[in-house]
Amino acid sequence: MEGLLAGEDAAIRALYERFGRPVYTMGMRLLGSREAAEELTQDVFLTAWRKAARFDPQRGRLSTWLMTIAHNLAVDRLRRETGVSRPHLVLVDEVPDQPAQDEEFVLMERDEALRALASLSDGEKRLIARVYFRGMTAREIAEADAIPLGTVKTRLRSALIKVRRANELKELP
């Protein structure tokens, strides 16, 4: 973080190599175009530099902090651009058969994330996806599905707690 604050190439590059792809992936998934994903990626790392002094490793993991920045920026843009159609499927480049060694962290994170999400029912996955990837609020979902707002909030909380518990189990020695 000190290297990032100082603008050291090595520190910025290390951070990008570790998190650039997940951030870009989120941009593709939420914003739906390569250009928007690239802009988001750049904005995320600039924002990370701006906020680096506020990052407290005692309070949370670097990956969570950075992906929260990425998600907030993406959702802000998504909600600002309501009405712009987005693809339902993620457009991705061809996946290489043999991932490079520096991708190991990303692959491990994905594997762990998929395991944690496996604890959710299909309905819970869909619910979280509507909020996380489409930027829908609990109220919007309640109105769209004609169910009580309290029910949506309870289900959201329940689903996140399941994921949290799955993460905790994963970390037990």
Added chain:
Amino acid sequence: MNCPAIRERLPEHALGVVDHHDATAIERHLGWCAACRKEARDLERAAATMAFALAPAYPAPELGERVVGAVRRVAAPSGSPRNARHRGRRIGVVVLAAALTFAALGIGMVLGRHPGTRPPAQVQGQQEAQAFDRFRTEIQAAISADPRIKPQIGELASHGSLDASGAALTLASRTRDDQVVVWVNRLPAKGAPYLVFLTDGHGNAYEVVRINKLDRDGGAMVASYVAHDIGKLERMIVRDARGRVVLSGSLAPAASAG
């Protein structure tokens, strides 16, 4: 809001979709309530799991160097060499870089990060003036690479009993979308969302950007592309959610502003 009310909102907060009003109240609460803060961090981590579960998309190889270059330019001291290869190609990045320099090294550093050690008002005013001067220098350096860009900057003064402050930058161009960047400090959260207007000499006002979220110290930086030709708009006004003017100031060409 009390703890139960906060916790009811934490899942949506973790998933990034609470409105600005709730977000401000939640952040304020989390600033002092350790129990809720722990809950919030746990939920945020759970939410971030979604991001890592996505099938990976592969960015262009050159994106990494662009990101490194953008951060380096922002972090580099004023006047340091800049990479000529990128000059003029992505003015948005240049503007953002200059803007972030201002936010982090200028007013943001003075007011935004150490509320417990906030200096007296007079010192604070001097520091803001110095930050503004530094910002002007940064902008002049940033836009010198592209003479087609016509920048205007100005300081925003608060109205009534407010102790707020701000600064604005507009970039007019015949070849690109015009841009507006606005910084504010010490605005009350209860006044959000704030609407930012540019006005001409005939009483016409154009809404150019909206400030939905404020940080803990009432600060924010927002930027927007604008469809209007803003080159001849000479004054900025910031109104709160009830329509009251809270900040205003004149804009002048960057080369002679101040």
